[in-house]
Amino acid sequence: MPVAPTGAPKQRKPRPSRARGLRTTTGCLTCRKRRVKCDESKPRCGQCIKSERSCSYGSAIDTNSEQTADQEESSPRESNAPTAQPSSATVCSPARRIPSIAGEIDVFQNSPELRFDLSPLTIATSLPSPNSAPFEWYDLLAEDAINNIQKHNLGFETTCLSRRQSPVPETPAIDPQLQSPKEDHIHAEPTSTEPWNSVQTIQLTGDEIQLFQHFVDVLGPALDLFDHLRHFTILVPRLAVHNLGVLKSLLAVAARHMELHADTQPRQSFSAATPGSSVSGSHEAQGPAQQLSDLATQYYYETLHYLSQNLLYPSYTKSGEIIATAILISTYEMFDARGSNGNGNWERHLRGIFWIQRSQNNNGESVDGLRRAAWWAWLRQDIWVAFRENRRTLTIWRPTKRLMDLTPDELALRIVYIAARCVDYAANEKQYDMHTRIEQGDTLLNALEDWHRVLPASFNPIYTQDHSENSSFSPIWIHPPAYAAAVQVFHFARIVVIINQPTMGGMNPFRRRRRYLDESVEAICGIATMHQRKDIPSSFVDMMCVYAAGHCVQTPTKQGAVLQLLERCLDITKFPPRSLLDDLAKYWREET
Template identity: 65%
Template sequence: MPSPNSAPLEWYDLLAEDAINNIDRYNLNLDLDRTSFSRRQSPVAEAANIDPQLQSPRTGEGVSSSSQEQWNSIKNIPLAEDELVLFQHYVNVIGPILDLCDPSEQFTATVPGLAVHNVGLMKSLLAVAARHMALMHEPQLQQPNLDGQTPSSNAGNSVPLASPLIQLATQYYYETLHYLSQNLLYPSYSKSREIIATSILISTYEMWDSGGQYSNGAWERHLRGIFWIQRAQNNNGECKDPLRRAAWWQWIRQDTWVAFREHRRVLTIWRPTKRLMDLSPDELALRIVYICGRCVDFAANERKYDINTRIEQGGKLLQALEDWYRALPASFQPIHRVPLPESGALFAPIWIHPPSYAAAIQTFHFARIVAVINQPSMGGIDDFRVRQRLLDESVETICGITMMHQDNDLSSAMVNFQALYAAGLCVQSPVKQNAVLRILEKTLEITKFPPKTLLNDLADYWGAES
């Protein structure tokens, strides 16, 4: 574990190592010198001058607030016309995805305001916007990347980038790293809100650039680096600063999915202090994300304990999930259920509003499926019936909520595909398996992430179980 002072530097070293390797590997035609990614080797004073290429000119005196920081620009950073398009895409599309369960909308409302005064944050914002637009508009160019590193391309081949949007995104990504290399040793910057927001946007960029392959990949490795920064800044799910709190929840969402897919533990060591009864509805919607992480931890520890211990651990998690569900106010209940049509459909659409509460229910059922299928059983028909009832209920709810969102709700779809994948793990009937697969395929058409290799994973799982 890096020290608090070195955590941002250790994280950057992970980024820079992969970035430098990829310049040759993917024949990147970037307007940057690879030596620009070598961070300064000695501390710098707060009053030292920053590379003028990395900062907008500072004018005026006697300003207050964070604009006084040497690594911030007092005037708004000017945007070219094409950059404005990317900025608007971030505000209108990406921010709402990140803010799905945050009523204060930190990534939509606060981060853009910080970005117009910080070059590093602005470059990361433009990078993630361009990369997401490439996913939305040019899906035929997306190919699995076996190393999960930037940029998307066939692993091992030295080929130019196929998409202009991907090339633009990659340029902004590397410019972000260049900025970091020049500014991380400013103590105030390494502890700032700007760097934690930048780290989340970089991670989101890498998530969409990963091609769904996380083993030894950049996204998975760099999530660990963000964990170090969170620890160094004492960020957690209950800290007072709303941006730091929102960044922590967004990070743990990403890390929980990667941990689930990689069969490892979630990286956080934080434990909530507030009781369920003291949480607001919005806080309850976030608490289930934490409990879900504990269920993923349980699945990762499958071989470490004897069967009786595993049964006891699983029982405690299922009780924690039940306690959370019973603490929910009526606003988490469906406001409309569509009756099953006569055509023989297996699942009925379920509408829960607002979408953040629907996402919480999806996460609850995802977590419950993970806990149930990883909890050993001593056998017996009664135990089997209880477990099967829980799994059937979760599958029906997950599919019902997803079907209600399948028109254009991109933010919800980013949660729905994870729940659908878990639902597929516990469906045994070939008819239901095909139904889940069709719903998941439609959801992936909305998110464009992860790639449809996720469908193959489910099919392979069913084949191995048959």
């Protein structure tokens, strides 16, 4: 006969009903759709990581506002109305009030920078998974390259662009982002454990040395304008002599840029084809521009060939080398967009770089210096495209540091981010009612003023010249150039918001808006006047800001001065096409 237990029976925990306890209203959208339990980890939950699925959290099921504020670039969400939130999760002191164009709104005293929910609505349903992002990006490049080869009969072998040529991948490496214990971490030198790198230094030909030097002297500093550590000028060339993909993309963009300046530079002779090129023969009778064009095109397709052979290495798809290569390819396509054989898909490929950046969790505050520098270089290109195409910028990352905690160099970068949010605002002009649009614009204008208010003395002009009879704008010299560019971007962003913000009318608001616009035009054009033919990297920022400022000038004298200034900028940058001058003149005619 069995003996009864001496202790009291353990009470059984009641099981929650299926109607209430087992069906959660939280969790990622993927787990809810699959009807599996979600651990709600962010940016990706455990279930999605295990099953290699895309993970996102929808705003419709966000029950905690602090959870929503902490979402980062790898957890996109849709929103129909932008909101402003403090960037710190701590409780802020009572708000102060700052005058704005349409009235006064509250901002947080301890968190002067505001966070904007203006992320693109279209990417939430079309975002590739992190593991497939590099392949999706390459497919965009290869598809457009093959079409371009066939369209222009360039004579390149299209079958070599298939990524299926890749060798068997090695054992997946640890994500480099997890190997960055130091702040301002610099990407490690290549090692023999990376089969997609060359341990020995790659030898350069005479032509390649000229192109390499041009990149170091001109294009690297242009990409590094806001990067005081100069990753593209110092680190990327070191990576290039050990990585064929970085090297070929570097040579491609250098050759394309030199081609655009071939008429104004001392005559140089280049081979019409690189070793192993599918282009037969060396056409010595060709001019320097055509020789450089052939070289640039050849290096570009060799870069794609390298990608097709190495994308199946997991460590390569997570490396700094692929990020550097992606930015160099994008810069090449930026210059190539104006050429006769340009594929015209630079704008579309920026989305592919966004996918790669997101797959590596890169953003403007990444610990790894190269990834951080590449992210800002990409954002600067995307801001111009979004501004011209009247679309939102692609980034959905938001800063975590407060303005008061930023160094001067970080402040210069922060205004680039705020400018991206202002371009987002301009793209949403028809989506909200007038009162909402006014509130959004005031939020952005206050954020801009908060940034401007905390600037240290190093952003003040070193020299300002009074108006002369022969000049419509007073030259303004701010040094270093990154700080001058930051001030220009501030005024660019303010112009973008004001000209897209509705007004309830009234003489005082009208005068205030006009005064702000006039101030911004004078600042942008004054700084650009000081830069003329003295600071090539700054000319790319000058071009964008002067073009925006041109939309605010009304007198024929000022309009003529802006056109001359913009024309000089385009002579230096060789980007974008000179049709930009016609666009501005057409805008003035329509406004009269």
